[in-house]
Amino acid sequence: MSDAELTVEVTGTVATVTIHHPARRNAMTPGMWRQLPVLLDGLEGDPAVRSVVLTGAGGTFCAGADLGDLDELLDAGDASIAVAAEDRLAAFAKPTVAAIRGACVGGGCQLAVACDLRLAADDARFGVPPARLGLVYPAPTTRRLARLVGPSTAKFLLFTSELVDAERALRVGLVDEVLPGDGLADRVAAITAAIGERSQLTVAAAKEIVDGRADDDRVAWWHGQVRASGEAREGVTAFAERRPPRFGWAPPVR
Structure with a gap:
């Protein structure tokens, strides 16, 4: 297994896509952003797959985007590979569920918001940090966040870059359910099983x-x-x- 990649495992009607980059707390590299739409194209065309779970390896969902090539990021603006991957995830024809543990920040939050459902362990933490970095969050990403949580909460997250815990994320509609850490996998399995039967x-x-x-x-x-x-x-x-x-x-x- 590469140090930085997305892996796919299909069990029954459920495909699990795992963000794997342990050296950077599962931060998304340019290669991983490019890989995601390709994986989704294949899963969308697989008649056996009825839902997709997006999660992170270990105890972290995704700590954001790997900012190693800042010039590429600044030049791309809203045409970035991250926005393209997010848009492809949002447009995926089958139900998508983000299973979130630990940090779900920046690019990780971007991916979670693009999923249909978000289930979080009680140790999950969410943040949108561009104001700490002097960046303008992409317009499609900003609008998707605002549609989900409302303008006021979107502004709070964007203006302050503060991390919010799972319970607050639940209150503002950023996640759908919060589970004890040892109950997250079972709940995700139950929901995707129900989707597969409908x-x-x-x-x-x-x-x-x-x-x-x-x-x-x-x-x-x-x-x-x-x-x-x-x-x-x-x-x-x-x-x-x-x-x-x-x-x-x-x-x-x-």
């Missing part, structure tokens, strides 16, 4: 609509998929018969 048509449509990526024509297409697939009929029949539904819809091959 209608993938419903899940995919819900993600597109909530994220604002489905116009009226696309919504009509989704309703057509419900009629054509028989998913709803199977779900209602299974409910009446008190058995697990046997959903079979799969996204069309692109």
Whole structure:
């Protein structure tokens, strides 16, 4: 294993992508930023994968971006490889869950916010530090953060660069649940197992609509998929018969 890389493990319907850079508390290197969209492309096209978990090796989620090449970062602005990776993660067609332990700072917080769900261990700490570094946080990243936690909390995080603990992150909507450290993995497994058992048509449509990526024509297409697939009929029949539904819809091959 390289000292700095993203690893992928698929178990059942769940793919776990792990940020591995122990020498820098799992900071994302340029190579890792470039690697993430490639991995996601492969996982999106894998029909066996129904959700993706993003986590960090050891007791740290991600301490940020490796700032070794500052000139490259400054020249890129909003066209940086970090923003491209974040955007690809946010646009991923299947549910994504960030499983967070320890530091989730800067680029790490950027990745967590781009996931659909965020579950945190009670030792997690969150921060957005560009004001400590004299940097302008990318506009897409800033807007995504503000949509999640609201303008006031986004400004607090950006203006102060203060770290906030998991309980405060829960109160402001930065995370969805906080678990004892020894309960995080089980809870993530339970949620992803439930996602894997649900209608993938419903899940995919819900993600597109909530994220604002489905116009009226696309919504009509989704309703057509419900009629054509028989998913709803199977779900209602299974409910009446008190058995697990046997959903079979799969996204069309692109």
